[in-house]
């Protein structure tokens with residue numbers, strides 16, 4: 001018997017079949033188009049397999065309140081056709097197995113905790129820096145929810161004194177996502193991140209903003225591990241630079257040896273690499289089965 | 292049978308005897324001096340009562356890792372005589388009952404959740420704005436811990452464009468506590484907060500910084516209730532001003548009716564008033580008993 005996994009992103013869907021140990025047996029990727037067409041492909045992919053449960057890590061915002069009439073819906077996304085899409089309901093119409101559902105980043109955090117860089121820990125955060133900036137968190141052993149799910153990518157950051165860029169967030173302008181997402185980099189410097197590899201100042205500024213946000217996440221959540229991935233993190237000079245600035249921002253205040261002396265083990269790339277999201281969805285399936 | 296409660300602050304200790312419903316039967320307050328003298332008074336106060344358990348909400352930093360050799364210690368406090376003080380150990384030497392131990396602000400959050408403004412909710416944060424700025428949090432029904440306990444009072448904030456004050460935090464200068472604690476107000480304006488009641492610009496600036504931090508706490512933790520107390524909040528003009536700025540900072544991004552339309556019920560003063568801390572310690576005692 002297998003578990004099904006869906007990593008539902010705003011640009012592409014990844015569907016996979018896996019086992020209870022996080023091994024992917026089969027996978028397929030297709031672009032996110034209309035809900036009708038996209039879901040038809042999802043259902044087609046899973047149909048042949050005897051599944052025990054399915055996990056979905058979805059772009060959002062999504063409704064995760066179990067007692068809500070719209071639990072399992074994508075709610076107010078900028079992707080018009082997906083607004084109020086009943087994701088869990090649609091899956092349940094086709095598959096009568098337990099369905100796990102959470103945000104894409106919460107799923108990735110769960111995957112990393114079960115099989116990746118945060119294995120065995122009671123807390124961690126997973127940050128993705130790509131088209132947007134999203135963060136999933138595990139605290140006291142559980143995925144973090146609340147009034148809604150967190151939207152940590154939009155925290156307010158302190159502007160770099162030499163930076164006059166207005167930011168690209170439609171809500172806040174110069175919030176973290178507005179200043180440091182892939183599209184922010186492209187708009188600020190007039191080129192895609194991948195083409196700016198040799199421009200030191202680009203990655204210095206990027207590290208300044210990401211480190212500042214991470215310092216605040218550490219002060220607020222006190223995670224045992226900080227995992228950071230996404231397209232922008234393909235720039236290898238970024239991670240050491242981020243670690244350096246985090247230490248500078250905290251300035252010795254958080255007196256734990258991991259932060260004072262083992263920054264290289266504390267802020268790390270995903271242990272599951274680009275599979276964090278899909279393995280996370282697998283972990284959501286497993287969790288749904290255990291409930 | 293009774294429960295014992297200790298609200299251990301940097302300037303004063305409050306000890307109380309209470310019942311399982313949060314009612315205080317007896318209480319005493321004395322200044323925090325040396326550990327020897329202070330603990331002698333603590334022990335004297337509790338000695339006559341048949342206690343089932345004792346809860347301690349302590350100033351910190353404190354070690355809360357159950358598997359740590361220094362669990363229950365106050366660790367690196369600026370109060371020299373209390374550095375490495377084995378608080379739980381000292382209590383256990385005198386009373387052979389379960390001892391609950393956490394930070395003062397986590398205790399207050401727990402108290403508010405059990406008997407105060409966050410009754411029945413699965414998440415909340417409790418912020419105190421006084422000599423320092425501290426925050427306790429409950430997430431998914433549990434007190435938030437991690438690598439260490441959070442230190443949310445020290446998050447980095449965006450400076451108000453007209454504000455040139457350097458800040459008073461010895462670690463960060465202009466972090467939240469550095470810009471908005473009681474001593475920061477006193478240093479910036481040359482008078483104690485209580486004497487500045489009629490100076491509109493003081494409370495406008497104060498609300499700007501506190502609201503910014505609260506906006507970030509909301510984006511990161513998504514609490515169902517935000518409770519804010521402490522000496523500085525005695526300024527009644529502050530709370531409406533804070534609510535106003537939080538809405539401005541979030542700018543419609545967090546689309547939940549409580550935040551969009553019921554800010555007056557969302558960001559509130561402590562339901563337990565000045566008893567949040569000591570009732571919280573009582574709640575810690577109760578929790579220790581149930582474990």
Ligand SMILES: Nc1ncnc2c1ncn2[C@@H]1O[C@H](COP(=O)(O)OP(=O)(O)O)[C@@H](O)[C@H]1O
Nearest residue numbers: 130131132182183192193194230231232234235
């Ligand atoms: N090698 C790279 N260096 C810098 N930026 C990159 C690199 N590769 C991709 N990006 C940026 O990352 C963003 C895409 O992020 P990604 O995590 O791949 O997808 P998404 O966030 O859409 O799921 C784009 O803005 C792109 O410019």
Ligand SMILES: Nc1ncnc2c1ncn2[C@@H]1O[C@H](COP(=O)(O)OP(=O)(O)O)[C@@H](O)[C@H]1O
Nearest residue numbers: 421422423473474483484485521522523525526
């Ligand atoms: N009415 C008031 N208006 C403004 N600030 C006040 C007021 N009362 C106390 N404060 C300030 O609050 C701080 C003390 O905070 P408090 O919460 O009472 O104690 P502590 O944080 O030491 O436990 C002091 O800096 C004091 O100036």
Ligand SMILES: [Zn+2]
Nearest residue numbers: 154169172175
């Ligand atoms: Zn934003």
Ligand SMILES: [Zn+2]
Nearest residue numbers: 445460463466
């Ligand atoms: Zn500070």
